[in-house]
Each structure stands twice: as C-alpha cells, then as structure tokens.
Amino acid sequence: MAFVPDPLPPALEWSPALVRALSDADRAVGRLAGEGGRLPNPHLLIRPFVRREAVLSSRIEGTQATLGELLAAEAGAVVSRSPADLCEVANYVVALEYGIKRLPKLPLSLRLVRELHARLMEGVRGNQATPGEFRRSQNWIGPPGCTLSNATYVPPPPSEMMKCLGAWEKFLHVTNLPPLVQVGLVHSQFEAIHPFLDGNGRIGRLLITLFLVERGILPRPLLYLSAFFEATRRDYYDRLLAVTERGEWEAWIEYFLYGVARQAEDALSRAERINSLLEKWRMAVAGSSSKVPAALVDRLAENPYWTIKRVAQRLGVAYTTAERAVERLEALGIVTQTTDAKRGRVYCATTILKILEEPANRRPSRST
Numbered sequence: 001m002a003f004v005p006d007p008l009p010p011a012l013e014w015s016p017a018l019v020r021a022l023s024d025a026d027r028a029v030g031r032l033a034g035e036g037g038r039l040p041n042p043h044l045l046i047r048p049f050v051r052r053e054a055v056l057s058s059r060i061e062g063t064q065a066t067l068g069e070l071l072a073a074e075a076g077a078v079v080s081r082s083p084a085d086l087c088e089v090a091n092y093v094v095a096l097e098y099g100i101k102r103l104p105k106l107p108l109s110l111r112l113v114r115e116l117h118a119r120l121m122e123g124v125r126g127n128q129a130t131p132g133e134f135r136r137s138q139n140w141i142g143p144p145g146c147t148l149s150n151a152t153y154v155p156p157p158p159s160e161m162m163k164c165l166g167a168w169e170k171f172l173h174v175t176n177l178p179p180l181v182q183v184g185l186v187h188s189q190f191e192a193i194h195p196f197l198d199g200n201g202r203i204g205r206l207l208i209t210l211f212l213v214e215r216g217i218l219p220r221p222l223l224y225l226s227a228f229f230e231a232t233r234r235d236y237y238d239r240l241l242a243v244t245e246r247g248e249w250e251a252w253i254e255y256f257l258y259g260v261a262r263q264a265e266d267a268l269s270r271a272e273r274i275n276s277l278l279e280k281w282r283m284a285v286a287g288s289s290s291k292v293p294a295a296l297v298d299r300l301a302e303n304p305y306w307t308i309k310r311v312a313q314r315l316g317v318a319y320t321t322a323e324r325a326v327e328r329l330e331a332l333g334i335v336t337q338t339t340d341a342k343r344g345r346v347y348c349a350t351t352i353l354k355i356l357e358e359p360a361n362r363r364p365s366r367s368t
Contacts, residue, residue, distance in 0.1 A: 001154065002138070002154040002155065002156055002157050002160075003153065003154060003155065003156065003192065003244050004156045004157075004160045004164065005156070005164060005189055005192045005193065005244070007164075007167035007168075007170075007171065008167070008168065008171040008174075008185050008186075008189055009171065009174070009177060009182075009185055010185070010247065010249045012181075012249060012250060012253065013250055015250060017254060018250055018253060018254050018257075021253070021254045021257040021258055021261075022178060022180065022181060022257055024257070024258075024261045025180050025257040025258070025260040025261040025264070026178075026180065027261075028260070028261040028262075028264035028265050029180065029217060029218065029223065029260060029261075029264045031264065031265075031268065032218065032222060032223060032264040032265075032267055032268045033217070033218050033219060035268060035272075036218070036219075036220065036222050036267070036268055036271055037219040037220065039271055039272070039275050040275055040278075040279075041275065041278070041298065041301055042219075042220050042222065042271070043220065044298065044299075044301035044302050045222065045271050045274060045275075045301055046220055046221060046222065047301075047302045047303065048067075048071070048301070048302065048303065048304075048356050049221070049222055049224065049267065049270075050093055050096055050097065050221070050224075051067060051070055051071060051074075051089075051093055052067050052224070052227070052356055053092075053096065053205075053209070053224035053226050053227070054070070054089045054090075054092035054093045054096065055067045055070055055089055056224075056226040056227045056229075056230045056360075057092060057201070057202050057205045057206070057226035057229075057230075058085075058088050058089045058092055058202065059230055060201060060205075060226065060229060060230050060233060060236075061201055061202060063085045063088050063089060064081070064082075064085055065081050065082075065085040065086050065088075065089045066081075066357070067353075067356055067357050068305075068353055068357060069081045069086065070086060070089050070090070071303050071304065071305050071353070072305045072338075072346065072348075073086055074303060074305070075303055075305035075306055075307060075310060075346060076307050076309070076310055076344065076346070077305060077307070077338070077339070077346040084124070087123065087124055088124050091119060091120050091121070091122060091123075091124060092120060092202055092206070094119050094120075094122075095116045095117075095119040095120040095202075095203075095206060096206050096209065096210075098115070098116065098119050099112065099116050099206065099209075099210045100209075100210065100213055100221060102115070103210060103213060103214050107172075107173070107214065108172050108207070108210060108211060108214055109169055109172070110165055110166075110169050112210075113195075113203065113207070114132045114133070114134070115132065116203055116206060117131060117132050117133075117196055117199055117203055118131045118132030119131075120199050120202060120203060120206075121198065121199050128197065128198070129196070129197055129198040129199065130196075130197055133196075134161065134162070134165070134195045134196065135158060135161070135195060135196055135197045136158055137158060137197075138154070138155075138157055138158065139155060139194060139197055140152075140153065140154045140155070141153040141154075141155075141194070152241070153241060153244060155192065155193060155194035155195075156193060156194075161193060161195055164193045165193060165195055168186070168189050168190065168193060171185070171186065171189075172186060172211075179211075179212075179215045179217055180217075180256075180257060180260055181253055181257070182211075183208055183211045183212065184252065184253050184256035184257065185249075185253070186207065186208075186211060187204050187205070187207065187208055187256070188240055188243050188249075188252055188256075190203070190204040190207060191204050191240055192240075192243070192244050205225065205226050205229065208224075208225055209221050209223070209224055222267045222268075222271065223260070223263055223264055223267055224263065224267070225256075225259050225260065225263055227263060227266070227360035228259035228262055228263050228360050229259065230360070231359060231360040232255075232259070235255060236255075239251060239252045239255045239256075240252065262360070262361050263360070263361070265361060266360060266361035269361070270355050270356065270358070273355050274301060274352055274355055274356075275301075277351060277352060277355075278297055278298065278300065278301055281297045281300075281329075281332070281334050282294055282297050282298075284332050284334070285297060285328060285329070285332070288328060290321065290324070290325065292315060292317055292321055292322065292324075292325040293325045293328045293329060295315050295325075296311055296315065296322075296325050296326070296329060297329070297334070299311075299314060299315075300334075300335075300349045300352055301352070304335075304348050304349040304350070304352040304353045304356075305338075305346060305347070305348050305353075306326070306335070306346075306347050306348075307344060307345060307346055307347070308322050308323045308326055308345060308347075309322075309344070311325065311326060326347055329347075330347065334349055335347040335348060335349050335350075336348060336350060
C-alpha cells in the first residue's frame with residue numbers, strides 16, 4: 001500500500017533528550033556562524049565544502065567518485081573515474097550553487113525544487129528521469145530488482161502527490177518552530193513524498209542547505225549533512241522509514257539534530273585547520289619578490305589541485321611567472337606534483353586535501 005503522509009507539523013513530544021539535542025545543535029550552529037564568519041577567507045572555503053557535500057550526497061545514491069577526483073578533474077587533470085559518475089557529482093554542485101544564487105529572487109518553493117532537479121539530472125539519466133518534472137507514475141523504494149508488490153516503501157500515488165506537495169510547500173514558510181527542527185521535518189517529509197522518478201535523496205539533502213541559507217541560520221553555506229548521513233547510512237534510512245511506518249518523529253528529529261551539531265563542529269574544525277595552514281604558508285612565501293606565490297596560496301583554499309596554465313589564467317599572469325610561483329611552493333613542500341607528465345603537470349596541496357577527505361565527525365567534541 002502507498003503511504004500518504006499527514007500535513008506537517010506532527011505533534012512532537014519534547015522529551016529531555018530531544019530538548020538537549022536541540023540545545024546542542026543550536027549552540028554548535030551558533031558557534032559555526034560566529035567563528036566561521038570571522039575566518040579570513042570563508043568565501044574561498046565554500047567551494048571545496050560544496051564539492052565535498054556533492055560527493056557524499058551522491059555516494060549515498062551509489063556514485064563512487066571521490067572528492068579528490070572531482071577537484072582534480074575541475075583543475076584539468078585526467079582521472080580514471082567514470083565520466084558518468086563525475087557528471088552526476090558535478091551536476092549536484094551546479095544545482096546547489098544555482099539554488100544559493102536563486103534564493104534572493106525566488107524563495108524555497110515547488111518551482112525552485114523543479115529548477116534544481118532540472119540541473120541535477122541534466123544529461124545524466126536521459127529522458128527516464130524527466131528532469132525538472134514531478135512524476136506522473138507510481139514509484140517505490142526497495143532492493144535492486146524489487147517490484148511494487150515487495151517494495152520497502154511506496155510513496156503517495158500521483159493522484160495524491162500534488163496535494164501532499166502543496167501542504168509541504170506551505171509548511172516551508174511556517175515561522176513558529178525552531179528552524180533546525182523545521183528543516184528536519186521538511187527533509188523527512190520530502191523523502192516520504194518522493195516526487196521525482198530519480199534524484200529525490202539528493203534534492204532532499206540539498207534543500208537542507210538552502211533552507212539554512214534562506215533563514216539566515218548561517219552567514220555562509222558551510223554546514224552540510226550528507227557527510228553525517230553517509231557515515232550513518234543505515235541509521236539514516238531506518239529513521240526515515242520509522243517515521244512513515246510508525247510515526248517516530250521524535251527519534252528522527254533527535255538523530256537529525258545530533259547530525260547538525262556534529263557537522264557544525266566538523267565544519268568549523270576543518271575550516272580553522274585549513275586557514276591555519278594557509279597562514280603558515282603565507283608567512284613562508286612572504287619574502288618572495290613577487291606577490292604571485294602568496295596569491296596562489298590563497299587560491300589553494302578553493303581547490304588544492306592546480307596546473308600552471310590554470311594558475312596563469314586565474315591570476316592573470318604570464319605562464320613563466322605562474323611556473324616560478326608553483327616551483328616556489330613546491331620547493332617549500334606546500335604542493336607536490338601528482339603526475340609524471342612534462343606538459344599539463346598537476347600539482348596538489350595534499351595536506352589540505354587530507355583535511356577535506358577526512359571521515360565525518362560522529363562524536364561530540366571535547367568542548368561540547
């Protein structure tokens with residue numbers, strides 16, 4: 001039987017554990033908003049954080065591309081990963097960045113959701129995914145090869161779906177709930193409605209970030225939950241299913257808030273460590289007669305992978321000037337060459353890459 005969810009919000013029982021989870025999440029997000037906003041270059045850090053989110057959200061759906069492969073490909077390196085996998089992850093980046101730019105003119109809405117889906121699915125699944133269109137047929141969730149009769153979960157039929165989406169859209173603009181609780185409800189309900197033939201999980205996770213940006217919870221989009229969901233994938237699916245099967249909203253919200261708190265701590269830790277490295281490297285190149293090495297150090301926050309040609313183009317300098325800057329950073333051990341090619345050499349600040357690729361934080365920090 002298909003499941004048709006009741007309109008949000010559900011009646012929540014505010015147990016001491018749930019109150020503590022909300023307090024913990026609010027405190028961690030507040031610290032990220034305050035200290036993260038004071039970092040020297042948070043705008044540069046947004047780029048790799050967005051790409052990390054794209055990789056991990058796509059990995060939940062089975063895509064195998066790594067963050068290093070995506071960043072290397074964007075820098076112009078040749079990687080062995082399937083072009084289809086890289087395209088799926090790159091589309092997530094496009095959709096998320098599009099949504100952030102679109103929010104000032106178009107609030108979160110069904111229209112924006114369709115626009116995001118069109119970009120997420122462009123050129124990936126062909127016509128079967130109907131990019132930018134809500135489904136007109138029944139879909140279901142379950143193990144590979146399962147049918148409607150033995151599916152794990154069956155979303156609302158098309159005849160009921162638009163009514164559910166209308167109520168969901170209305171709830172997006174409610175302002176009498178704690179925002180972190182509200183976005184947790186929004187995400188779960190979107191997954192329950194499952195309005196697209198494909199891409200529902202990624203769109204649903206992408207909406208978490210856009211909601212936090214729209215509400216001004218964070219000055220910049222540095223908080224992403226896909227890393228936590230991917231690290232606790234079994235719990236993620238089990239909690240969502242428990243909501244639709246048994247109405248266990250409190251357990252879902254407590255899990256969601258715990259993830260918010262851990263990822264806020266995690267994001268601030270990564271950002272602070274990357275900025276500490278950059279400051280150390282700026283001091284190391286401070287004696288250079290040219291300003292190009294210092295400018296290149298700043299750009300390593302955007303992407304640890306660079307080619308000399310790309311450095312020259314991005315900094316607006318001659319190729320030989322860029323080459324000398326890269327060689328200076330290589331001599332200091334800041335970047336290393338990752339290929340043996342004499343032309344199109346690719347360099348990487350591996351210390352930054354390691355910070356970005358560390359597993360997600362699943363436990364409270366000592367200061368919590």
